[in-house]
Amino acid sequence: MLKKIVLLGPPGSGKGTQARRLAETLGFLHLSTGDMLREEVKQNTELGGKAKRIMEKGDLAPDDLIAAMIESRLGPAGDGFILDGFPRTVAQAEALDKMLSDAGQAIDRAFLVDVSDEEVVQRLLGRARIEGRSDDTLAVITNRLEVYKRQTEPIVKYYSDGNVLTRINGEQQIEHVFADLEAAITR
Numbered sequence: 001m002l003k004k005i006v007l008l009g010p011p012g013s014g015k016g017t018q019a020r021r022l023a024e025t026l027g028f029l030h031l032s033t034g035d036m037l038r039e040e041v042k043q044n045t046e047l048g049g050k051a052k053r054i055m056e057k058g059d060l061a062p063d064d065l066i067a068a069m070i071e072s073r074l075g076p077a078g079d080g081f082i083l084d085g086f087p088r089t090v091a092q093a094e095a096l097d098k099m100l101s102d103a104g105q106a107i108d109r110a111f112l113v114d115v116s117d118e119e120v121v122q123r124l125l126g127r128a129r130i131e132g133r134s135d136d137t138l139a140v141i142t143n144r145l146e147v148y149k150r151q152t153e154p155i156v157k158y159y160s161d162g163n164v165l166t167r168i169n170g171e172q173q174i175e176h177v178f179a180d181l182e183a184a185i186t187r
């Protein structure tokens with residue numbers, strides 16, 4: 001059983017849904033930096049104020065701030081966890097490796113939930129209509145995709161070079177994506 005898991009994927013890949021379900025099914029900790037930031041916004045904290053402006057543009061929050069947020073929640077990383085939306089830059093991936101290696105641990109597997117650009121745009125526009133997320137307008141969607149390509153996609157190579165990357169076809173039905181992930185984790 002794999003226990004220390006990263007879920008990677010473009011915005012709209014469905015990784016958040018999968019991470020929540022996997023964590024629930026496997027009894028793992030689910031850590032979503034996007035959820036944490038949205039909670040800060042809701043609570044009107046100082047961090048929330050800064051995060052709101054960044055999120056509305058589809059840009060990324062500063063690496064050190066995000067890494068500290070994760071570190072404070074990871075605790076003794078003995079039990080299973082699923083990281084969702086973190087790391088989003090190579091610097092964050094390196095910070096995560098450092099946090100874990102300081103505790104004699106390492107990531108077991110990084111799964112890339114693979115979805116094409118065209119499909120991502122369609123899904124995000126659909127979600128904008130349904131959920132009214134303020135970071136789902138066309139301009140912001142385009143920026144989020146660009147930010148993903150430029151800043152987050154290099155992590156795919158980082159984990160691939162580290163021999164911990166597994167690609168999952170994210171264009172299947174939700175149930176099938178889940179089954180592929182669960183099988184790979186529990187095999």
Ligand code: AMP
Nearest residue numbers: 033034054055059060061066085086088
């Ligand atoms: P998400 O819900 O994962 O799509 O995240 C929503 C927004 O929160 C992103 O577009 C970023 O602005 C911000 N965010 C979430 N996770 C991170 C991260 N690991 N590093 C920097 N910014 C983040």
